[in-house]
Amino acid sequence: MARNGGVAWMRTTEKIDGYDLSTSDTEEVHVLAVDDSLVDRKVIERLLRISSCKVTAVDSGRRALQYLGLDEEIQKKETNGFDGLKVDLIITDYCMPGMTGYELLKKVKESSAFREIPVVIMSSENVIARIDRCLEEGAEDFIVKPVKLSDVKRIIDYTTTELREGEQREGARARRRGINKRKQREGDDDLSSSPPSTLSSSTSSSPSSSIQSATAPLSPSTLDSPTRRLKMTSSE
């Protein structure tokens, strides 16, 4: 990759501000875990840390929305609305008092700022109707409890892949724009229907939706998920 003065400037800025403007392979996935059970929170936190993720664990859907800056009752003064680090993935229990995981899923998917964040639902009940409802609402995946390391690894694998692919597409588009200023090819030539991306929004996660799983590599591990297989066939 040719490095011009522009990129060198970015690199220097990264060092000075400590801001990670580009996402490297070593950047950890930041997961927001939501579960009202203390035991389950402790377990999911450990599973995620072992899978090299940064974890923020909260005990309710309400607190999750507050963390994201989506709680209507708490007005965020900051323009970006983030309470902390950018969230790359939300993993939530289904059955919770107050706001269920399903309701949290809906709120996230209704929000223009956060609808791109993949949401995974966990539940102790293996009910097809429930799974379908969640997938229809845009859930990325559905895990039946008790959660195991293989479940978490699978999810982090394809989240990381989709994030990286998203950045590669961003990078590729940016280079094309930089090199070919006359060619106004802002229409995307791949499957994802993201709007013409601006380089400054590098914090957005990949424009994946639950149906467009065709962009993810079809490794055996991604096909192991029964819900993934379900989504693959339903999108054909």
Add this chain to the structure above:
Amino acid sequence: MDFVNQLQRKFIDYSSSLHREGIVDDQFTQLRKLEDENSPHFVMEVASLFFEDCEKLINNMAIALEQKQGVDFKQIDECIHQLKGSSSSIGAMRVKNACIAFRSFSDAQNREGCLRCLQQLSHEYSLLKNKLQTLFLLEQQIVAAGGSIPRVH
């Protein structure tokens, strides 16, 4: 070194017996796999949280079943749901199964049946707690003697 080996052997044997007796299931093994040098007592820590949770829920159910003006079976059901969830997450198989049995009596709003189930549940919980505390004690003795806790492969 011989002393540590003895302790480690005791640990392995005792661990196996817990599985054989159905006190714990595969999920317990899954949690063991999450332990490493940085987090050597993870299972013990989760178990402590579980014990607190369990005691609180059993207590709440006992109180609910004592209510003369009428038992709040919805509350009982909620407690059972929570306990079933956390016991499943930690691999406490017999406690989890006791919850499943309990649920059917709670659904039927059968107070006598619920009281019997609660007794059974308390018994399973005590058994689990005693056995796990014995295991964790061995764990601590191994570490104190300078050995490492045998890991699951």
